[in-house]
Amino acid sequence: MTISRRAALQGGLAAGALAGGLPLARRAAAASDTSTLRAVMQGDLRVFDPIWTTANITAYYGVMVYDTLFATDEQFRPQPQMVGKQDLSDDKRTYTFELRDGLGWQDGTPVTAADCVASLHRWMARNGGGQVMQQFVRDISAKDDKTLVIALKEPFGLVTDLLASQITPLCFMMRKKDAETDPFQQVSSRIGSGPFVFNEKDTRPGSRYVFNKWTKYVPRQEPPNGLAGGKVVHLDQVIWDNIADEQTATAALQSGEIDFYELPPIDLLPQLQGDPNIKIDVLNKTGNVGIARLNCLHPPFASVDARRAMLYLLNQADFLKATFGNPKYYRTCPSYFGCGTPMQTDANTDWFKHGVDLDKAKQLFQQAGYNGEPVLVLDATNIAFMNNSAQLIAGQLQKIGVKAQLATSDWGGVVTRRAVMAPDDKGGWDVFITWGSAYAFSNPIALNALALNGKQGWYGWPSDPDYEKLRMQWATATDDATRNAIAQKMAVIGWNDVPEVILGQWVSPSAMRKNVNGFIGVPEIIPFWNVTKT
Amino acid sequence: MGVYIARRLAATLLVMALVGVFIFLLLHIAPGDPAAVIAGDNATPQQIADIRHQLGLDLPVPVQFGRWVWQLLHGDFGISIFSQAPVLTLIEERLPATISLTLLTMCFAGVLAVGAGVLAAWRAGGLLDRGLMAFSALGFSVPVFVVGYLLIYIFAMQLGWLPVQGYAPLSAGIWPWLSHLLLPALALGMAYVALIARITRASMLEVLAEDYMRTARAKGASASSMLLHHALRNAGVPIVTVIGIGVALLISGVVITETVFNIPGLGRLTVDAITNRDYPIIQGVIVVFSGAYVLVNLAVDLVYTVIDPRIRY
Numbered sequence: 001m002t003i004s005r006r007a008a009l010q011g012g013l014a015a016g017a018l019a020g021g022l023p024l025a026r027r028a029a030a031a032s033d034t035s036t037l038r039a040v041m042q043g044d045l046r047v048f049d050p051i052w053t054t055a056n057i058t059a060y061y062g063v064m065v066y067d068t069l070f071a072t073d074e075q076f077r078p079q080p081q082m083v084g085k086q087d088l089s090d091d092k093r094t095y096t097f098e099l100r101d102g103l104g105w106q107d108g109t110p111v112t113a114a115d116c117v118a119s120l121h122r123w124m125a126r127n128g129g130g131q132v133m134q135q136f137v138r139d140i141s142a143k144d145d146k147t148l149v150i151a152l153k154e155p156f157g158l159v160t161d162l163l164a165s166q167i168t169p170l171c172f173m174m175r176k177k178d179a180e181t182d183p184f185q186q187v188s189s190r191i192g193s194g195p196f197v198f199n200e201k202d203t204r205p206g207s208r209y210v211f212n213k214w215t216k217y218v219p220r221q222e223p224p225n226g227l228a229g230g231k232v233v234h235l236d237q238v239i240w241d242n243i244a245d246e247q248t249a250t251a252a253l254q255s256g257e258i259d260f261y262e263l264p265p266i267d268l269l270p271q272l273q274g275d276p277n278i279k280i281d282v283l284n285k286t287g288n289v290g291i292a293r294l295n296c297l298h299p300p301f302a303s304v305d306a307r308r309a310m311l312y313l314l315n316q317a318d319f320l321k322a323t324f325g326n327p328k329y330y331r332t333c334p335s336y337f338g339c340g341t342p343m344q345t346d347a348n349t350d351w352f353k354h355g356v357d358l359d360k361a362k363q364l365f366q367q368a369g370y371n372g373e374p375v376l377v378l379d380a381t382n383i384a385f386m387n388n389s390a391q392l393i394a395g396q397l398q399k400i401g402v403k404a405q406l407a408t409s410d411w412g413g414v415v416t417r418r419a420v421m422a423p424d425d426k427g428g429w430d431v432f433i434t435w436g437s438a439y440a441f442s443n444p445i446a447l448n449a450l451a452l453n454g455k456q457g458w459y460g461w462p463s464d465p466d467y468e469k470l471r472m473q474w475a476t477a478t479d480d481a482t483r484n485a486i487a488q489k490m491a492v493i494g495w496n497d498v499p500e501v502i503l504g505q506w507v508s509p510s511a512m513r514k515n516v517n518g519f520i521g522v523p524e525i526i527p528f529w530n531v532t533k534t
Numbered sequence: 535m536g537v538y539i540a541r542r543l544a545a546t547l548l549v550m551a552l553v554g555v556f557i558f559l560l561l562h563i564a565p566g567d568p569a570a571v572i573a574g575d576n577a578t579p580q581q582i583a584d585i586r587h588q589l590g591l592d593l594p595v596p597v598q599f600g601r602w603v604w605q606l607l608h609g610d611f612g613i614s615i616f617s618q619a620p621v622l623t624l625i626e627e628r629l630p631a632t633i634s635l636t637l638l639t640m641c642f643a644g645v646l647a648v649g650a651g652v653l654a655a656w657r658a659g660g661l662l663d664r665g666l667m668a669f670s671a672l673g674f675s676v677p678v679f680v681v682g683y684l685l686i687y688i689f690a691m692q693l694g695w696l697p698v699q700g701y702a703p704l705s706a707g708i709w710p711w712l713s714h715l716l717l718p719a720l721a722l723g724m725a726y727v728a729l730i731a732r733i734t735r736a737s738m739l740e741v742l743a744e745d746y747m748r749t750a751r752a753k754g755a756s757a758s759s760m761l762l763h764h765a766l767r768n769a770g771v772p773i774v775t776v777i778g779i780g781v782a783l784l785i786s787g788v789v790i791t792e793t794v795f796n797i798p799g800l801g802r803l804t805v806d807a808i809t810n811r812d813y814p815i816i817q818g819v820i821v822v823f824s825g826a827y828v829l830v831n832l833a834v835d836l837v838y839t840v841i842d843p844r845i846r847y
Contacts, residue, residue, distance in 0.1 A: 046617050054576050055574055417565060
């Protein structure tokens with residue numbers, strides 16, 4: 001067989017055209033599908049029970065598949081979602097909620113009040129705020145198929161706020177048979193009544209998670225407002241691709257393989273900003289609050305003087321700059337309840353105004369009786385903010401002669417060690433770093449870090465009975481003005497006790513293709529209703 | 535031979551058992567608590583203790599170990615702490631991607647590396663030899679993730695020839711499958727090519743200096759006959775050995791490559807499980823990896839007998 005030059009040339013041209021055509025065909029295919037949106041979210045969806053875990057990614061899944069009785073609007077006010085009519089008795093002890101028309105489970109059965117009763121009980125067993133509410137609840141019952149009644153022992157002003165709260169786990173409604181699962185066991189069903197139905201057939205655990213539009217979902221008539229209002233879905237399908245590598249996810253967004261990237265790393269933002277097909281948007285405007293939690297059980301931080309010394313030692317801007325670089329994405333914040341939140345307060349924040357004073361910090365450590373013992377700072381090296389902050393804290397402590405040591409591990413190691421109440425030499429700790437959403441920091445009932453209830457409470461185990469009395473008053477207050485006034489008093493005690501040092505507040509921008517619009521910016525959650533792709 | 539294979543298979547089981555014990559103890563000595571990860575940052579110690587109790591993680595380590603071994607003896611690798619899915623099912627789902635990537639890498643790397651090694655030995659000291667050896671040094675020196683990012687940048691982002699990430703099963707068609715694996719296989723294979731090429735070159739140089747090669751040349755054997763028929767076969771044992779040993783290199787590389795290219799294989803499964811302290815998955819995957827490694831080396835031992843008929847077991 002012989003091959004002529006002409007044939008070889010033709011073959012070569014054909015191969016070249018094929019090779020050249022491939023990318024065009026691939027990109028065109030990705031771009032033309034305007035009914036499917038591919039997204040890379042903050043992590044892998046490992047748990048499918050949004051009551052069982054507080055993981056945000058599972059809450060994201062929750063708002064896709066399930067619905068809530070109430071939802072918060074942009075001003076963080078509770079608004080009815082599954083509820084059509086509501087009534088509060090004159091003595092403020094009986095709430096009556098009537099479900100709106102058209103609610104149905106994705107297995108074809110209608111949503112009933114009995115489903116909601118079981119769901120409320122399960123949620124109260126797992127949610128911090130729900131557990132407080134449970135103390136006030138006398139009975140929850142179904143009056144008929146569409147009406148449920150919450151009877152209280154005494155007035156409790158946070159009922160609808162907690163039912164609407166976006167702090168995980170959200171109060172999702174499940175079918176009665178699912179909601180009757182032990183709260184400490186996962187439900188195995190994926191059936192909800194939300195705007196999307198989970199597509200198990202096309203889902204590949206660990207790789208991609210597929211959600212189809214639930215065509216029988218009846219949205220409210222109001223326009224979307226925060227998580228409240230009508231959940232109108234414009235896409236046929238949403239696919240969450242689990243791309244763990246940030247550089248790869250960024251490349252996938254730029255090449256059009258994905259449409260939305262929830263948390264691109266700050267250092268890759270310039271690369272994305274320079275791409276004409278990409279836009280950057282901050283969806284959670286209140287952002288996150290970073291804290292350095294202090295162990296109040298053992299020296300030196302068992303002494304309030306040593307804890308107060310930390311307020312003279314740490315400068316928020318240093319911590320924020322070390323990790324987030326661009327001031328556009330961070331702010332300093334002295335408020336005990338976060339900034340830009342309903343409970344923001346400047347009460348007792350003189351410590352913030354005086355700034356770093358190493359001599360004063362040293363003097364306070366001496367007053368605390370510090371005698372040269374090692375101070376152990378837990379350092380989660382796999383998370384940039386925690387790693388940078390741990391090193392900065394250790395460095396500042398060393399500057400005033402405190403023998404700070406880093407105990408390095410991954411975050412999984414930190415969450416284990418921080419639970420140890422023993423002293424350092426028996427596996428304990430003195431400081432660890434973490435963060436939470438600023439929205440959560442405005443709720444001292446739902447966020448365990450804002451309780452000062454000793455060994456029954458959150459890590460560090462600070463204790464102050466006066467503060468705890470105020471916290472209960474805050475929970476039972478019936479209006480925002482009273483709650484704000486109580487929050488100010490709590491902040492005064494909080495900054496006197498110093499259970500933790502606030503390291504600042506920041507927002508995390510999301511990146512998306514320019515043909516994607518309509519994302520609703522709310523704290524804690526990324527909703528996919530209202531989103532369009534052109 | 536049959537007795538030898540049976541003995542080696544029994545040894546494989548023993549190795550897997552020892553690895554299993556070692557991994558189990560290592561995981562329980564190392565810091566980390568799946569219950570704390572599950573519960574989330576806002577959970578109190580009591581809530582974590584409740585979850586730990588539900589999962590049976592508060593039982594004494596010997597009891598947990600006994601339960602795990604008992605399950606394993608019944609062919610049950612346990613259930614993922616997080617997803618509640620059977621570990622064996624998770625492994626089965628992830629295995630095809632990892633096998634595809636590994637086999638493709640071994641095939642292309644084997645052919646390329648042996649060819650390069652033979653050519654380098656044939657032109658020892660020349661430009662080709664130096665060039666190939668420089669490439670080989672580069673393959674060893676540059677981390678797999680750097681190679682991966684470079685390949686993505688050039689072939690996926692700039693040229694747009696291949697996808698950035700993901701995996702398509704063979705059932706989706708040859709090209710979708712191949713197009714998703716080409717870049718990962720290239721990235722993963724760099725160090726493997728370098729290793730095999732260097733050994734092939736050294737082994738070939740040794741054989742080419744033998745008297746019988748001079749005799750073959752004197753008898754008028756062609757260069758290709760000399761290299762491929764006479765020399766390569768005699769140089770084959772060390773090459774096959776290093777191909778087998780290199781599987782360990784591939785297994786460790788797979789973990790990184792699957793992460794960079796977002797391939798849902800066993801490597802990704804392992805990394806995610808370690809982050810979450812999902813003990814049953816880690817234990818299951820490591821046991822499977824150890825079994826695969828031992829079996830590959832058994833296959834290598836058997837290939838010796840084909841290459842060199844003097845070797846008998």
